[in-house]
Amino acid sequence: MTRLDTPETSSASRKATISRDDLIAAALRLLGPHRSISTLSLREVAREADIAPNSFYRHFRDMDALAIALIELGGRSLRTIIREARVRVRTGRSAIRTSIETFMEQLYADERLLHILLREGIVGSDAYKAAVERELRAFEDELCIDLVRLSEAAGKPIHAPALVATAMTRLVFAMGATALDLPRERHGEVVEQLVTMLRMIMLGACELATQDDRSAVS
Amino acid sequence: MTRLDTPETSSASRKATISRDDLIAAALRLLGPHRSISTLSLREVAREADIAPNSFYRHFRDMDALAIALIELGGRSLRTIIREARVRVRTGRSAIRTSIETFMEQLYADERLLHILLREGIVGSDAYKAAVERELRAFEDELCIDLVRLSEAAGKPIHAPALVATAMTRLVFAMGATALDLPRERHGEVVEQLVTMLRMIMLGACELATQDDRSAVS
DNA sequence: TGTACATCAGTGAACGCGCGTTCACTGATGTAC
DNA sequence: TGTACATCAGTGAACGCGCGTTCACTGATGTAC
Numbered sequence: 001m002t003r004l005d006t007p008e009t010s011s012a013s014r015k016a017t018i019s020r021d022d023l024i025a026a027a028l029r030l031l032g033p034h035r036s037i038s039t040l041s042l043r044e045v046a047r048e049a050d051i052a053p054n055s056f057y058r059h060f061r062d063m064d065a066l067a068i069a070l071i072e073l074g075g076r077s078l079r080t081i082i083r084e085a086r087v088r089v090r091t092g093r094s095a096i097r098t099s100i101e102t103f104m105e106q107l108y109a110d111e112r113l114l115h116i117l118l119r120e121g122i123v124g125s126d127a128y129k130a131a132v133e134r135e136l137r138a139f140e141d142e143l144c145i146d147l148v149r150l151s152e153a154a155g156k157p158i159h160a161p162a163l164v165a166t167a168m169t170r171l172v173f174a175m176g177a178t179a180l181d182l183p184r185e186r187h188g189e190v191v192e193q194l195v196t197m198l199r200m201i202m203l204g205a206c207e208l209a210t211q212d213d214r215s216a217v218s
Numbered sequence: 219m220t221r222l223d224t225p226e227t228s229s230a231s232r233k234a235t236i237s238r239d240d241l242i243a244a245a246l247r248l249l250g251p252h253r254s255i256s257t258l259s260l261r262e263v264a265r266e267a268d269i270a271p272n273s274f275y276r277h278f279r280d281m282d283a284l285a286i287a288l289i290e291l292g293g294r295s296l297r298t299i300i301r302e303a304r305v306r307v308r309t310g311r312s313a314i315r316t317s318i319e320t321f322m323e324q325l326y327a328d329e330r331l332l333h334i335l336l337r338e339g340i341v342g343s344d345a346y347k348a349a350v351e352r353e354l355r356a357f358e359d360e361l362c363i364d365l366v367r368l369s370e371a372a373g374k375p376i377h378a379p380a381l382v383a384t385a386m387t388r389l390v391f392a393m394g395a396t397a398l399d400l401p402r403e404r405h406g407e408v409v410e411q412l413v414t415m416l417r418m419i420m421l422g423a424c425e426l427a428t429q430d431d432r433s434a435v436s
Numbered sequence: 437t438g439t440a441c442a443t444c445a446g447t448g449a450a451c452g453c454g455c456g457t458t459c460a461c462t463g464a465t466g467t468a469c
Numbered sequence: 470t471g472t473a474c475a476t477c478a479g480t481g482a483a484c485g486c487g488c489g490t491t492c493a494c495t496g497a498t499g500t501a502c
Contacts, residue, residue, distance in 0.1 A: 017445060017497095036341050038257070041488060051446075054490075058445055062489090122395050123254050123341040129399060160414060167389060167415040170396075174388040177340050181347060196378060197385040200422030207421045208414075235478060260456060270480055272457075277478090280456090 020059045023049050024073070027066060028111055033180050036119045037067040037128070067124070068131055070116050075135030077113035081106050082142045095150060096198045100172065100191055107176050108187070118177045136173075140165040151206070159208035168198055238277045241267050242291070245284060246329055251398050254337045255285040255346070285342070286349055288334050293353030295331035299324050300360045313368060314416045318390065318409055325394050326405070336395045354391075358383045369424070377426035386416055 026049035030040055042063050046053045060066045085099040107114045121132035144165040151158040158164065172194060179190040244267035248258055260281050264271045278284045303317040325332045339350035362383040369376040376382060390412060397408040 034341075034343065034347075036254075042490090043488065052448075053488090054448090054492095055446055057490085119341050123252075123337055125252065126399075129252075133396065133399075159418075163411055163414055164418070166411070167418070170392040171385060171389045174392040178351065178388075181344075181351075193381055193384070196381055196426075197419070200377075200382070200385070200426060201415070201418050202422065203425045204418030204420065204422035207425060208418060259454075261454070269478095271455090272459095272481090273479055275457085 018049055018051050018055070023056065023059055023066065024069060027070060031112065031116065033112070033115060036123050037070060037116065038124065064127065067120070067128060071120055071128060071131040071135065074113040074117040074132075075138065077106055077111070078117065078135055078139045082139065082146070086146070096202065097195050100194045100198070103172055103176065104179070104187055104191055107180070114176070115180065118173060136169060140169050143169060156206050157209040157213070159205045159212060161205070164201060164205045167201055171197060236267055236269050236273070241274070241277055241284065242287060245288060249330065249334065251330070251333060254341050255288060255334065256342065282345065285338070285346060289338055289346060289349040289353065292331045292335040293356065295324055295327070295329070296335065296353055296357045300357065300364070304364070314420065315413050318412045318416070321390055321394065322397070322405055322409055325398070332394070333398065336391060354387060358387050361387060374424050375427040375431070377423045377430060379423070382419060382423045385419055389415060
């Protein structure tokens with residue numbers, strides 16, 4: 001991801017060759033909190049990566065190909081969250097709070113990969129949207145599995161766990177998107193708000209499950 | 219909003235003069251489900267409105283001015299929802315289901331004004347985002363008032379109603395955004411999902427309130 | 437080890453395009469007298 | 470009613486710019502003999 005970390009074999013007379021990853025890194029540097037991929041120009045990325053515009057084509061067929069690569073990186077970042085959260089939960093802390101904290105950390109991590117999912121899922125082309133939707137669904141599936149496991153462990157059944165997973169994911173993403181525009185010292189507030197929100201959803205889902213039970217028995 | 223509905227006084231020898239509203243209508247026609255305002259070009263809007271590019275400046279200082287006007291229209295559309303929902307709820311139907319149905323109707327209404335809020339809140343410039351955030355907060359405030367009124371009427375206290383209003387609003391918007399890409403016959407599913415999600419939040423909020431009570435008493 | 441050669445990531449120049457913005461203009465409309 | 474005039478929404482032409490894409494090229498690297 002960083003440039004110049006390979007010694008370029010030996011002779012430095014010629015310009016160091018550039019890799020796909022260098023182009024991706026350049027694009028990430030340009031994608032601030034407000035810009036969507038579709039507003040990046042090929043020439044701009046090439047300029048940032050310090051190559052001639054036409055050299056871009058040596059690595060990607062066009063900007064769309066770069067965009068898909070970026071979105072997939074975003075998905076990988078998402079999967080990191082749930083893995084991290086699983087590890088941390090095993091230490092005995094609250095699952096909800098831990099997951100949200102991990103999410104916010106990733107959201108503000110240097111690479112800003114989650115921003116990409118946030119934006120392109122709403123504003124991207126059909127292909128981008130589909131790619132983002134794929135990543136989100138994969139995340140929701142994992143989360144759903146954890147929810148079921150958790151509720152079984154606690155002995156409390158849960159109503160429509162897949163729906164709960166979707167609601168939680170989408171809500172966290174939506175709140176995360178607005179949190180991005182807040183100063184850093186207010187992240188704590190957002191975390192607290194999200195924790196409460198997800199607790200409500202969780203409680204409500206359990207409550208609905210007991211109502212299911214009652215009507216099934218009667 | 220429609221063109222040519224004013225008879226243009228009398229002589230038709232000269233091209234009919236065009237109004238701010240005509241430009242807004244032209245922009246709305248161009249803003250399909252995928253395009254954000256910032257990808258509209260001034261020349262494109264002018265072309266759609268059938269005027270010379272430079273004539274645009276007679277009506278708006280620049281494209282940003284047009285964008286702000288569009289976002290405000292979106293806000294007006296939002297306020298319509300809550301007003302409509304209030305009227306319908308008075309007829310005795312479920313508040314949650316009614317509100318969501320109204321929202322979805324507005325989402326798919328011809329002018330597509332809600333799309334604009336959905337997109338520009340995430341991908342717009344700082345000014346656009348701030349404008350959207352303003353409209354959303356206004357909506358949440360109204361919703362919060364309704365929630366409190368409702369819970370008092372039912373005799374069930376509710377925990378952190380402002381937070382509940384925010385969670386509901388953001389979740390509905392997020393789910394609405396993805397629903398936009400679904401075929402029309404699947405709207406029903408999304409409505410059902412949203413109804414269940416909001417019921418969970420509502421139930422959870424009541425449950426938290428009783429927990430508050432208990433700890434306050436003890 | 438030395439030589440000939442294929443490969444391929446890099447390059448500079450050029451193309452046609454749509455863009456935002458400016459300029460000086462035109463001519464219908466409404467108003468003052 | 471008729472005339473002179475100010476207003477102002479419209480216009481065509483032109484500008485310089487950054488864009489994506491193409492072309493024929495260069496020259497370092499690795500390979501075959």
